[in-house]
Amino acid sequence: MTDWQSIERWDRAYYLHNVQAQSEYAFCAVERQDGNYLWLADGTRLLDFQSQLISDGLGHRHPGTYAEIRKAMDRYGHVFFGMASEYRARAAKLIIEDVLGAHGWAGRVRVLASGTEAVDSCMTMARLYTGRPVVLTQQHSFHGLTVGATWLRGYRNNLSPPDFAHAIDSPDFPRSGFAAIPPPEHQRYVSAGPLPSIVETEAIIGRIGADKIAAIITEPMLGAAGIPSHPEYLPAIRALCDRHDLLWIDDEVLCGFGRLGEWFGYQVFGDSVPDLVAAGKAVNGCALPAGVVIASKPIAEYFDRARWWSGSTWDGHPLVCASIVGAIESMLATDMLARVRSRGAYLRNRLEALADRHPCVGRTGGWGLFYAVDLVDSNGRPIIPSDRDTDFTGDLAGHPNNIVARECARRGVLLGGFVPNTIKIGPPYTIEESEIDIAMDAFDAALTQVDNVIR
Numbered sequence: 001m002t003d004w005q006s007i008e009r010w011d012r013a014y015y016l017h018n019v020q021a022q023s024e025y026a027f028c029a030v031e032r033q034d035g036n037y038l039w040l041a042d043g044t045r046l047l048d049f050q051s052q053l054i055s056d057g058l059g060h061r062h063p064g065t066y067a068e069i070r071k072a073m074d075r076y077g078h079v080f081f082g083m084a085s086e087y088r089a090r091a092a093k094l095i096i097e098d099v100l101g102a103h104g105w106a107g108r109v110r111v112l113a114s115g116t117e118a119v120d121s122c123m124t125m126a127r128l129y130t131g132r133p134v135v136l137t138q139q140h141s142f143h144g145l146t147v148g149a150t151w152l153r154g155y156r157n158n159l160s161p162p163d164f165a166h167a168i169d170s171p172d173f174p175r176s177g178f179a180a181i182p183p184p185e186h187q188r189y190v191s192a193g194p195l196p197s198i199v200e201t202e203a204i205i206g207r208i209g210a211d212k213i214a215a216i217i218t219e220p221m222l223g224a225a226g227i228p229s230h231p232e233y234l235p236a237i238r239a240l241c242d243r244h245d246l247l248w249i250d251d252e253v254l255c256g257f258g259r260l261g262e263w264f265g266y267q268v269f270g271d272s273v274p275d276l277v278a279a280g281k282a283v284n285g286c287a288l289p290a291g292v293v294i295a296s297k298p299i300a301e302y303f304d305r306a307r308w309w310s311g312s313t314w315d316g317h318p319l320v321c322a323s324i325v326g327a328i329e330s331m332l333a334t335d336m337l338a339r340v341r342s343r344g345a346y347l348r349n350r351l352e353a354l355a356d357r358h359p360c361v362g363r364t365g366g367w368g369l370f371y372a373v374d375l376v377d378s379n380g381r382p383i384i385p386s387d388r389d390t391d392f393t394g395d396l397a398g399h400p401n402n403i404v405a406r407e408c409a410r411r412g413v414l415l416g417g418f419v420p421n422t423i424k425i426g427p428p429y430t431i432e433e434s435e436i437d438i439a440m441d442a443f444d445a446a447l448t449q450v451d452n453v454i455r
């Protein structure tokens with residue numbers, strides 16, 4: 001039996017907690033997890049309707065993924081990146097051939113330990129490939145939270161081609177820059193003519209100079225902020241990149257590997273393909289820490305010609321690669337994408353019915369099994385005016401996302417949001433229709449509470 005009193009004491013005393021101040025820290029211990037559920041230490045069972053961080057695509061402890069990890073553990077511990085393992089090669093083949101082969105653009109993949117690292121790798125590759133320092137990034141986007149260990153010198157992620165006398169550094173190292181571009185218009189935005197965000201992004205490119213810009217990084221649907229992109233947005237970003245000879249980095253850490261009902265979120269928006277992809281989360285359902293960077297054929301061929309002084313202790317870890325093999329093979333064997341689409345359609349219908357009945361529901365949007373619901377006041381404006389520009393100061397208990405999270409938890413459902421007025425709905429792909437009903441009934445009750453607040 002776990003001694004939960006000691007666990008709470010040690011957790012409170014020694015762990016460096018995320019997000020909450022120590023004075024408000026709420027100890028909420030998970031005793032175990034299985035499928036779409038968590039059991040808390042006090043015996044409460046919660047339906048995990050947000051897949052933890054919209055991350056655990058296959059629910060908890062998926063049998064296919066875990067069987068492959070167990071098999072790998074009988075043979076492998078850690079193999080460093082200078083050597084190959086069966087699982088590293090199989091994971092790479094699955095991603096490049098089986099998942100992306102029909103799309104024709106992807107050349108090589110590297111397996112890392114987090115989505116953040118995958119994003120960092122994309123930016124370094126884009127800068128080395130183009131020889132330009134600046135990356136354009138969307139307001140309200142989220143790509144990870146590291147500060148840049150490469151900048152501390154040592155081996156510095158440079159290229160040393162065998163036939164060159166000098167190494168090629170990332171341009172403007174170590175000061176390579178960023179510039180903000182507008183977020184995408186919402187999926188439901190209606191207007192004639194070009195999207196204002198794209199017009200403004202092109203003006204920004206003009207002001208900075210395309211010859212200084214390596215890439216534009218975007219999310220298919222902004223995860224942290226919960227903004228589903230307008231259908232014309234990503235094709236327009238691709239066209240903009242082509243016009244100005246920039247690379248398109250597609251951050252699929254949250255949307256990739258099935259979340260939007262396709263292998264990758266960009267596939268929801270037509271035929272445009274990216275140059276670099278960062279992914280993570282659902283690549284192995286978070287069974288182990290993982291990220292992957294995927295490079296287009298031309299970029300992969302460019303890096304083939306050099307020694308790239310990059311690498312982490314964890315690159316291509318056999319157990320992580322085994323978890324990727326297990327997850328992807330399970331998804332292929334069970335046609336998981338079709339399931340995401342059909343369960344997604346059911347969820348969307350239930351959400352639309354709620355939106356019709358609750359005055360606090362403003363815009364809703366999303367695809368597959370990822371939806372964002374914006375909560376508004378009686379004038380249709382964000383209930384907390386700072387909305388996605390919030391700095392999270394003051395008492396957050398009355399924020400609509402927290403009202404919803406509390407009421408849903410009281411009804412046995414884990415569901416909430418990050419920014420104050422937006423609820424993010426991202427259940428595991430293994431969710432059943434009956435479980436969608438349970439979650440939507442809890443959400444219905446929570447929305448009634450928000451309706452009472454805005455009255």
Ligand SMILES: Cc1ncc(COP(=O)(O)O)c(C=O)c1O
Nearest residue numbers: 114115116142143144223253254
């Ligand atoms: C779109 C996006 N990019 C990058 C990251 C960072 O990934 P990780 O937390 O695996 O480092 C996240 C994490 O939520 C994300 O949603």
